[in-house]
Amino acid sequence: MRAVLSRRFLRTSVCALSLVVLAACSSTDTRYDPAPLGEYGNTITSNVLWSVSLGSGSDVGFAPALVGSDVYAAVPSGQVHKVDLGSGRVMWSANAGKRLTAGVGSDGLVTAVVTADGDVVAYDDAGQEIWRTRASSAVTIPPAVGEGVVVVRASDYRIQAFNARNGELLWSVQRPGPALSLKTGMQMRIVDGMLLTGMPNGRLMAINTQTGGVVWEGSVSVSQGATDLERINDVVGAPQVQDPLLCGATYQGRVVCFDVQQGGVPLWDRKISAVSGPVSDSHLLYIANSRDKIEALALVNGQTVWEQDGLRNRRLATMAVTPRVLAAGDYQGYVHFLSRIDGKLEGRLSVGGGPIVSPLLGTDRGVLVQTGNGNLVLVGIN
Numbered sequence: 001m002r003a004v005l006s007r008r009f010l011r012t013s014v015c016a017l018s019l020v021v022l023a024a025c026s027s028t029d030t031r032y033d034p035a036p037l038g039e040y041g042n043t044i045t046s047n048v049l050w051s052v053s054l055g056s057g058s059d060v061g062f063a064p065a066l067v068g069s070d071v072y073a074a075v076p077s078g079q080v081h082k083v084d085l086g087s088g089r090v091m092w093s094a095n096a097g098k099r100l101t102a103g104v105g106s107d108g109l110v111t112a113v114v115t116a117d118g119d120v121v122a123y124d125d126a127g128q129e130i131w132r133t134r135a136s137s138a139v140t141i142p143p144a145v146g147e148g149v150v151v152v153r154a155s156d157y158r159i160q161a162f163n164a165r166n167g168e169l170l171w172s173v174q175r176p177g178p179a180l181s182l183k184t185g186m187q188m189r190i191v192d193g194m195l196l197t198g199m200p201n202g203r204l205m206a207i208n209t210q211t212g213g214v215v216w217e218g219s220v221s222v223s224q225g226a227t228d229l230e231r232i233n234d235v236v237g238a239p240q241v242q243d244p245l246l247c248g249a250t251y252q253g254r255v256v257c258f259d260v261q262q263g264g265v266p267l268w269d270r271k272i273s274a275v276s277g278p279v280s281d282s283h284l285l286y287i288a289n290s291r292d293k294i295e296a297l298a299l300v301n302g303q304t305v306w307e308q309d310g311l312r313n314r315r316l317a318t319m320a321v322t323p324r325v326l327a328a329g330d331y332q333g334y335v336h337f338l339s340r341i342d343g344k345l346e347g348r349l350s351v352g353g354g355p356i357v358s359p360l361l362g363t364d365r366g367v368l369v370q371t372g373n374g375n376l377v378l379v380g381i382n
Contacts, residue, residue, distance in 0.1 A: 042347040050088025055079035060185040061140040067108035074103030092127030105143030114139040131167035146190035171212025187238035198235025221253025237277005249274040268302035306343035320360035329356030
């Protein structure tokens with residue numbers, strides 16, 4: 001176990017260093033400068049409805065989870081919380097006793113996080129720890145919880161499901177992985193008894209949550225290039241489900257929507273390299289490319305409906321869809337609001353706390369933002 005973790009850590013470090021070097025080499029090229037904050041008439045107004053301190057820090061492995069009117073969230077410093085969406089009141093708090101690398105997953109009955117040394121920790125809905133067990137290696141992706149299981153995906157590309165009541169290992173699925181992979185905001189989903197997950201090899205999988213049987217597997221993109229760095233094509237963000245479509249995106253790859261009713265055959269694909277994941281509504285799929293140009297693609301055929309490059313290079317986190325607008329958080333702690341109809345920038349609000357790296361979460365009361373300094377903020381949109 002120790003040897004595997006060391007090799008994975010080394011590979012991650014090399015990848016991170018390479019990306020830093022590439023960024024440094026291009027630092028004199030103004031094409032990579034963040035777009036300045038432009039002036040535009042605010043056609044919507046927004047305000048902070050409430051803000052709660054969760055602890056300290058943030059990272060791509062952390063995302064708030066919404067179950068009904070309850071919000072579950074965790075931070076790297078080890079704290080786990082349940083918060084009332086309407087008021088911001090903290091309903092319970094727990095501490096894993098160690099630093100965390102991933103969290104949270106919750107179905108409203110069981111809430112799970114993962115510590116830096118690979119401990120999967122589960123709490124009941126009173127905030128009491130009910131079990132703790134060890135994943136096969138380090139985990140930097142939020143667990144998926146539901147259908148009586150807690151599922152984690154480890155850095156050795158092994159997907160493990162634990163009994164949500166007692167932590168017993170139920171099944172394990174592993175796929176060969178590339179030499180290098182991104183540390184990015186990937187998320188798994190449980191839908192209709194299936195675990196939907198992306199892999200660093202550019203593939204999407206549907207796994208039966210009860211048996212661990214792989215029901216379907218499809219390729220979003222194929223690795224290309226001569227070097228390990230050029231061949232990175234991780235699936236990013238969460239798989240998007242808009243019946244009958246299942247959609248995914250990869251870094252240095254493509255955006256693809258598969259038709260589930262036709263056996264999972266690709267309906268359309270577009271060559272777009274993404275760092276943060278796509279989001280969708282019943283008509284459009286929204287994606288920011290690696291330069292943070294945002295496009296809205298028609299779900300029926302993948303054609304571009306509108307595009308917006310006013311936030312280019314602002315290091316956008318995964319966006320959120322609300323009933324009226326699309327929300328995007330950036331590296332300076334701003335939340336920007338775009339029209340879902342034509343992509344026009346309609347407003348922005350600073351929530352502070354440094355870079356926003358956690359995915360935004362749209363709710364019927366506004367947008368949930370987990371800030372870089374460990375706050376959970378609900379932004380109201382009028």
